[in-house]
Amino acid sequence: MKKNPAFFGLLACLCVIGLITACSSDENYGNSINIVKVSAKELLSPYGEQDSAAIKAATGANDFAFRLSAELAKNSGNGNFVCSPYSAWLPLAALVNATDAQNKAALLTALGSSGITEADINRASSRMLYSLTEGNYNPLKIANAIFVGKNVTLKKTFAQTFMDYYRGSSINVDFSSRDAVDALNRWASDNTNGLIKNVIQKFDPLTVAAIANAIYFSDRWSREFNSGQTKEDVFHAPGRDTTASFMLRSGDGQFYYEDSRVQAMPLRFEHSGGLYIILPKTGNATQLLSSMTNNYFNEILSGSVQATGKLLLPRFSIESTIDDLAESLVALGVPLFDKEAAPLSGGLIEEPLRVWLSKAIQKAAIRVDEKGTTAAAVTVIEVGATSAGPPEPSKPFEMICNKPFVFILYDYTNDGGCQILFTGIVNQP
Numbered sequence: 001m002k003k004n005p006a007f008f009g010l011l012a013c014l015c016v017i018g019l020i021t022a023c024s025s026d027e028n029y030g031n032s033i034n035i036v037k038v039s040a041k042e043l044l045s046p047y048g049e050q051d052s053a054a055i056k057a058a059t060g061a062n063d064f065a066f067r068l069s070a071e072l073a074k075n076s077g078n079g080n081f082v083c084s085p086y087s088a089w090l091p092l093a094a095l096v097n098a099t100d101a102q103n104k105a106a107l108l109t110a111l112g113s114s115g116i117t118e119a120d121i122n123r124a125s126s127r128m129l130y131s132l133t134e135g136n137y138n139p140l141k142i143a144n145a146i147f148v149g150k151n152v153t154l155k156k157t158f159a160q161t162f163m164d165y166y167r168g169s170s171i172n173v174d175f176s177s178r179d180a181v182d183a184l185n186r187w188a189s190d191n192t193n194g195l196i197k198n199v200i201q202k203f204d205p206l207t208v209a210a211i212a213n214a215i216y217f218s219d220r221w222s223r224e225f226n227s228g229q230t231k232e233d234v235f236h237a238p239g240r241d242t243t244a245s246f247m248l249r250s251g252d253g254q255f256y257y258e259d260s261r262v263q264a265m266p267l268r269f270e271h272s273g274g275l276y277i278i279l280p281k282t283g284n285a286t287q288l289l290s291s292m293t294n295n296y297f298n299e300i301l302s303g304s305v306q307a308t309g310k311l312l313l314p315r316f317s318i319e320s321t322i323d324d325l326a327e328s329l330v331a332l333g334v335p336l337f338d339k340e341a342a343p344l345s346g347g348l349i350e351e352p353l354r355v356w357l358s359k360a361i362q363k364a365a366i367r368v369d370e371k372g373t374t375a376a377a378v379t380v381i382e383v384g385a386t387s388a389g390p391p392e393p394s395k396p397f398e399m400i401c402n403k404p405f406v407f408i409l410y411d412y413t414n415d416g417g418c419q420i421l422f423t424g425i426v427n428q429p
Contacts, residue, residue, distance in 0.1 A: 041164045043134070046127035046414035053116045057124030058416025060112020061089050062294045064332070065420040070290040071328035073425065078238035080318040082364040082424035084215055087379040088325065091144065091211045093125050094166045095336060098158050098347035103335040110333035122165040124415065129167060131413035139219035139271050140411055140421075143191040144168035147184055149175045149208045152385075153350040175207045184210060188378045192216050196378050199363050206358060206384035208349065213379035215421060217409070219269035220372035225249055227370045235314055236403045237428040238284070244429040246402070247370055250310035256397055257304040262288065263399045264300050265311055273411035275373055276300070277313060277401060285404035285425045297408070301418055309397030314429035317367040325360040344383065358384035366424060373409070
């Protein structure tokens with residue numbers, strides 16, 4: 001997809017988690033040594049018969065999104081914050097296939113998918129990818145890849161599953177060389193339309209693989225803001241007031257939600273999905289995001305009704321680098337970072353090595369303006385080895401976002417409804 005230069009709107013994210021790999025349709029990123037050759041099946045269509053396990057996995061992915069957002073928000077302080085929980089969820093879902101029996105159930109529980117099998121989560125992931133990416137024009141692009149060290153070979157069963165259900169290609173690199181860093185950073189840039197660059201500075205000497213996910217989204221608002229009505233005004237940032245450019249949307253038929261805690265509005269995109277703006281009535285935005293759950297978000301979704309009123313929303317631009325993503329994933333119960341247990345041993349590579357996740361990072365950026373939003377995300381994980389809805393508003397509403405607020409970018413899937421892709425906090429536009 002070509003980037004529209006009229007868009008200031010942009011959300012980009014890269015998450016990197018250490019791992020192991022082999023198979024390739026992307027051989028230009030590195031040498032094709034020890035690459036397992038596999039071809040992909042068609043993604044599974046979610047239309048037709050319902051799949052209860054796929055519905056549970058999709059719902060669990062949203063639950064994971066809010067739990068991860070809450071963990072990350074704790075460390076955001078008074079600064080701005082953006083992340084893509086889905087960009088972390090998807091590669092971890094793929095790793096269920098390489099996790100030993102002792103830790104598989106714990107990983108599924110951490111992903112919000114307790115009680116289903118690895119076959120179920122593979123099927124669910126394929127159905128989600130079909131819903132999110134198929135179509136003549138789709139504003140969302142998702143890519144997965146595994147970068148594998150030159151001295152190891154990815155198990156063919158994992159390579160085949162990764163390709164079939166996750167569209168995951170494999171790329172052979174030399175982790176002892178700068179070329180591996182360049183290959184991953186080039187892949188990230190290529191799959192986020194140049195929005196995410198220089199994600200990795202160097203790899204740990206023990207890295208034998210890295211799994212990456214990239215998400216790129218670009219779409220206009222279904223109802224654009226009139227740039228002629230954008231005006232400068234005061235934004236009450238934590239600790240000090242600042243100036244921001246406030247966009248205005250007013251009139252009838254706007255979807256709006258209000259209860260004792262928040263005001264909320266979905267800004268719909270032209271082709272698919274939307275960006276929910278959620279303004280706390282009391283407390284701060286970090287507390288609000290930390291307390292959000294999938295159930296409460298669904299209350300906001302189902303309780304949003306058409307109303308008359310106005311929204312004042314500042315244009316905003318945010319960049320986040322989350323170097324300690326692994327700590328938050330461990331706090332959520334992801335068991336793959338345990339060096340002593342080495343839970344990926346035997347399931348990921350052919351060689352008899354002890355394998356675990358050693359690092360996870362995420363890099364994200366967002367800019368929102370009168371025209372629309374563009375979004376991108378990449379997740380990379382390194383692997384080490386040794387031997388109740390409210391009543392309809394009765395009067396016009398005013399939603400003035402002149403203090404910190406939360407945003408949630410979502411798209412639709414057949415199994416999960418509004419699938420959460422990005423979350424964040426605007427403390428200072």
